[in-house]
Amino acid sequence: MTRPSSLLRVAALALLAVFVTAPHLFAFAFEPLTENEAPAIYNQGSLLSLTLSHLVTVFGATLASTAVAVLLGVFVTRPSGLEFLPLSRSLVHIGQTFPPIAVLAIAVPLVGFGAKPTLIALFLYGLLPIFENTLTGLTQVSPLTLEAAKGMGMSPRRRLFEVELPLALPVILAGVRLSVVINLGTATIGSTVAAKGLGEVIIAGLQSNNTAFILQGGLVVALLAVLIHDGLMTVERAAARKLGGFAGVS
Amino acid sequence: MASSRKGFRLDRLGGVIAVLIGLALFAAPFATYRANRIVSGEPRMLLDALPPGLASGVLAAALAVAVMAATLRAAPVRLAAAGLGFAAVAPAMGMAALFLTPEGNTFARVSPAFGFWLLMLAFGLLVADSLTRLRLGPWGRLAALGVAAAFVALLLLSGAWSGLSIIKEYAARSDSFWREAGQHLLLALGSLSAALLVGLPTGLLCHRLPRLRSGTLQVLNVVQTVPSIALFGILMVPLGYLAATVPLAAALGIRGIGAAPALVALFLYSLLPIVANTVVGLGQVPAAVVEAARGMGLSPRQRLLQVELPLALPVILAGVRIVLVQNLGLATVAALIGGGGFGTFVFQGIGQTAIDLVLLGAIPTVALAFAAAVVLDAAIELANGTSHD
Amino acid sequence: MIEIERLTKRYGNSTVVDGVTMRVEEGSIAVVVGTSGAGKSTLLRMINRLIEPTSGRVLIDGQDTMSVPEDELRHRIGYVIQGYGLFPHRTVAENIATVPRLLGWNRKRIADRVEELLDLYQLDPAEFANKYPHELSGGQQQRVGVARALAARPALLLMDEPFGALDPVIRAKAQDDLLAIQRRLGTTIVLVTHDMEEAFHLGDRIAVMDQARLLQYAPPAELLTRPAEAFVERLVGSAERPFRLLSLSTVRDATEPGPASGEPIEASANLREALSRLVWCGRDALPVAGADGAVMGRVSIDGILRFGRPSR
Structure with missing residues (x-):
């Protein structure tokens, strides 16, 4: 982590913060893109509250996915759940070919419009990368380490919490990062089914043919995604560093 | 592995599947009846959705599958059981549509309901489990895909499902369906081809010049992180500007809205997996093999084409798999900016709250992505087989 | 003192350890040798019940190991394996503190014990206590592995190829260190190896195993002068014997x-x-x-x- 890159991060974060709290300061940049006196800055709601509800949707869903996926991952790697392990692997492999948008589209007929189908789609799709990485992380813990833990008289519960999960943590975190990034995108599309989020700005731009809206919506979403990805990557690196190098599972 | 213990033993996964089947049969509606395509539907249980004789036949077949799943452990038997389930329940859905639609009523719609989907899920799980246990080789899996495709094609072509709402949606727009299908494939495959043309040389360059590597991959990583609709939106501005100022660009069909930004965005998304996997693939070619090739007097070009690329092929193909599956899904979003594809039906359907129209777009998308994944997984395995022999 | 009585392990139809009986005196080192697959490791792992015996029993100071809960049993028995199995996410000090922590020692007592062990193994606590395993050399990892096994002052130490991953020079030094520490602490050790040189160097008695059976269990000199079977003679090496x-x-x-x-x-x-x-x-x-x-x-x-x- 070099100085210029962390400077760039801070600058990007500051820019994003200023933009969503006081977008009017930037009106001059978007005016050339508008036609027929259309507004240059999104005026159908506060960017800040849209950003916040976008984040709440994404992180709420991911949190739930993480809890469920890690529990499932732990279950199928215990002796009692081991017979489900091969099938689980095939299912996550198959499941991830499902386009996240299709999950969203199919959720609408089941639960109707609004935040619900988006949350369901994010939750369901978010399960897959986290579950897969939990499996990978837990099954790649060195058998030597486990043998030593057992040999010293650690109970299965202690082995799980003090050895297996900490060692699998970087890989699990990589799964969480993948889920969050995918979910940020899916949540944006969620605006087409009336979920509150930053997609609204882009959709509004598309409907009113206002390129300025499309661009600012796109930029805010993009910047948010890149910053969150970067932040999660940093956490992951920190978790991996003391284990002797960055696992680098992406 | 000699678990030759005699006696009855419940299979736990089979038990779960049996419970799912039970729930689907007795606690969930089999079909939804609607007076027209956009009103909300009324649920119909299996026994009300079919003539009594047929209903009890389907019920018996599904229960038989449940019992077999729970008690029989041999994978081929379980696969056959799942086949029986599909063969009994899938055509029955079409019959239910005919049975529930009043004679001569052209507005009424019948769609599969939760119970039907739960049955499909249960049988699908059984298939996935038996195929996993059978450890099919690549050809076996391709054959399984072919059988599944043939089964669906048979149901579609025979007209067994023609009473279903989703087929009626299709019939109402069969021309545009195939046009959008073509557009969908064009978006996904066109961007993939472009990404291969650009990505393979870039990957090679990054492999040869390590200084270039981390920078290139970082930039592509950032691009990959940007959500699709945001990237589409961002690209609309420069492409629109290009179309407005360069007549040639406009003449080539480049516009701010439509397929062009979608194609460019999908292309950009495709670059990371292609470049990264090319770098990794070339990087993992054993140094000793390259050294040996050099020792035998192969020219750099011959080394690349005869040694390095063939050995890197499985990893590069894995990148192609990621790209193809991802693009087939993302191409759906292109419809939002007028780029066409199956997304057209999805977003139209959402707009009209016509559920079956949504499915008309979503189901082919899922099927395509799934088929692409199976085919490329098989290709990867075959490439692996040849490069390791 | 450890008494192993007709200890047997079978998996299906194959017998991995077949009716082994031996006794290891208090404060002595018993080395188990044999070709790979002879059942040495299985025998060792039945002592701390990482593998449950099919039949037979193990007594430690007269107490049947089956009468103690398995984790509690393992807290009292040090265990060192090839590759050591150090916890990569824990520092050297935390690794050594594993069993004392499981036993609920207080912080002060643990810290003192860790420092004592690091000193004993010539690892400067100021330098090594907070390092992670991947920052250590192979020889240092090995010493931490043994220190961790000795942390709760077990009367018995089980070692499975503990020097297998070391190069010859470091290995000789590590063997001498082990001997010195064992003489000082009086720990009883059962050590598994396939290196005959190591067996003769360390063992007070040597147990030779082949195809699940214990062929001979005797002091080194007796093994050389009165081998019980042709296999033992071959294993100790006819040409090497006088030396x-x-x-x-x-x-x-x-x-x-x-x-x-x-x-x-x-x-x-x-x-x-x-x-x-x-x-x-x-x-x-x-x-x-x-x-x-x-x-x-x-x-x-x-x-x-x-x-x-x-x-x-």
């Missing part, structure tokens, strides 16, 4: 009165080393010096060679 035998006796045993010229040899050196010195410097005899440096006699080639034969 192994020599390495079991010290110069002190072969010291005879009389003068000799040249650099004196220490009385504590083994006879194999002494012979090697004599051959190298081309003399028939060398003076012998005690621990205080005073010459106490001489050792001669003829005198040494008598120790390299079975009938003495």
